[in-house]
Amino acid sequence: MDGGVLQHSRLSAGPRQIRFMTAGSVDDGKSTLIGRLLLDSGVLMRDQAASIHDNNPEGLAELTDGLEAERAQGITIDVAYRYFETPEASFLIADAPGHEQYTRNMVTAASNSDVAVIVIDATGVRSGLLKPQTRRHAAIAALMGLDLIVAVNKMDLLGWSEERFRDVETAFGDLAASLKIGAVTCVPISARSGANVVFAGAAPWWRGSTLTEVINQSRAPRAQTERALRIPVQAVLRDVQTRYYAGRVEQGAVRPGDQVVIGPRRQAATVATVRVGGRSVPAAKAGAAVTIEFTGEHDVTRGDVIASADVDYVRTFAADLCWLDEAPLVKGRRYVLRQGTLETQALIEEISFIHDIADFSRSAAASALALNDIARVRIATRDPVLADLYADSVGTGAFALFDPQSNQTCGAGMIWEVFP
Structure with missing residues (x-):
């Protein structure tokens, strides 16, 4: 996968x-x-x-x-x-x-x-x-x-x-x-x-x-442009003395002059220019691949997220996790979590229950998950991750888990609750 x-x-x-x-x-x-x-x-x-x-x-x-x-x-x-x-x-x-x-x-x-x-x-x-x-x-x-x-x-x-x-x-x-x-x-x-x-x-x-x-006639797709800005940084580019930050606008819109914050350190920054396809544009909306220039110097790396000021980060959250690996998930084992371009270590602290898809009941707490199981789990991460809920922000409220040895995709998750 x-x-x-x-x-x-x-x-x-x-x-x-x-x-x-x-x-x-x-x-x-x-x-x-x-x-x-x-x-x-x-x-x-x-x-x-x-x-x-x-x-x-x-x-x-x-x-x-x-x-x-x-x-x-x-x-x-x-x-x-x-x-x-x-x-x-x-x-x-x-x-x-x-x-x-x-x-x-x-x-x-x-x-x-x-x-x-x-x-x-x-x-x-x-x-x-x-x-x-x-x-x-x-x-x-x-x-x-x-x-x-x-x-x-x-x-x-x-x-x-x-x-x-x-x-x-x-x-x-x-x-x-x-x-x-x-x-x-x-x-x-x-x-x-x-x-x-x-x-x-x-x-x-x-x-x-x-x-x-x-x-x-079904429900119109979520108006991602109207949501708070989220741009996971994919690469840092340099042109002579100027640094540009490349990424995809997952939601919201970005314009020159916008006040944003960068990464979990919440560095305040002002957008100087927005480029799409190498050309300056007055605005870029959800779905656009952009390069952003800020006024002044800022410490930005791949994995940071350019966001509106109301963004929050957490290290512990609850998620629905679909287990994708033939090797079972074992509670207490560390995995690699990827959320957008961010990559960090993650620990499955608790398997709260498994969704029984046959009768839609919830099983008791478990110590392991098998292939295709879908469970509510509690995860702790080494580094802060975006506190966006999947129900509100599909692009940033989701994540994937990987085996640190084989790099095999192990699980796909959706954040449903965050803890301070």
């Missing part, structure tokens, strides 16, 4: 971009749905589109199931990213794997998404019972603060039965209530034929929106 897990902002600098992921159980039709979205939105190459027709769902799925191992096994084991756009918005799709052992890949997809589209095979739902992985993926998406939308797939195989659709809708409504989330929109679709995906059709009783319309 790439070391950048949970380290990227969900937003680009574009006016209206929606990042969503598809998730659900194996064979429910996630990859076919994405293929249909790409085909019907007109973004495929001419030869790709010519090779696909309505009776070839395998061809649609192969647009995202690109790995040899995936095609051989008929499953998705990695996160496939695809892009398409409509007149209303642009979309970045992450196709998350369905198998439980690849839950860590789903966490990666969720960390870069605003919305989760949970795909459910309507033919496989009996007496309101949802598949375990459907429940698991919905729980993880809810835990990470995503909007949830349900695509009730393969309705064509049931003759577009409204009764079966309402059965699935009720079952997921019960699941949403147990997850303590609000109302969830369900849309009856056929990824194979394309009905109600991009274009309406097939179900005479359905008066609701298509799936793409529902996604477009």
Whole structure:
């Protein structure tokens, strides 16, 4: 897994971009749905589109199931990213794997998404019972603060039965209530034929929106530009006598004349110039790669954060941690924590409880975590880290843990509480 897990902002600098992921159980039709979205939105190459027709769902799925191992096994084991756009918005799709052992890949997809589209095979739902992985993926998406939308797939195989659709809708409504989330929109679709995906059709009783319309109407991505400034410093550059500090604006906006503070020492500084692409600009917003010059001399290094004056730092915090390593996490062992460009040693002081994704209960305190476990932990760090909560600041409220010997990515975490 790439070391950048949970380290990227969900937003680009574009006016209206929606990042969503598809998730659900194996064979429910996630990859076919994405293929249909790409085909019907007109973004495929001419030869790709010519090779696909309505009776070839395998061809649609192969647009995202690109790995040899995936095609051989008929499953998705990695996160496939695809892009398409409509007149209303642009979309970045992450196709998350369905198998439980690849839950860590789903966490990666969720960390870069605003919305989760949970795909459910309507033919496989009996007496309101949802598949375990459907429940698991919905729980993880809810835990990470995503909007949830349900695509009730393969309705064509049931003759577009409204009764079966309402059965699935009720079952997921019960699941949403147990997850303590609000109302969830369900849309009856056929990824194979394309009905109600991009274009309406097939179900005479359905008066609701298509799936793409529902996604477009979902909660607008967080207005990162309106939030407090955060620029993790990636590099210190020198031009003759002048020092510049390069980084990405994770949130907020920066302008010449702004009063900021730098790093946990909270050095006060005044922004002299802001450059994007080598040119001075009057302002740079969230998503922009910038170089900053300050008035006067300042002691700034990679790992420091240029921030607004209200920033706080802590050495102890509670986080939800998804364990990504086959070697178990052992309480009391030291790891390397990376938050943005900051790197420091971290100690797992306590495993408060493990989230039981099957029934959404909380287990008793544990001494170790296994692969794909998600737990609430208490972490102490050698150096101060940003006290941004994940619910407020996705880009800086997240972190990753690494094994200090192998540099293997061990865990992806979200800060939920800080301690003085």
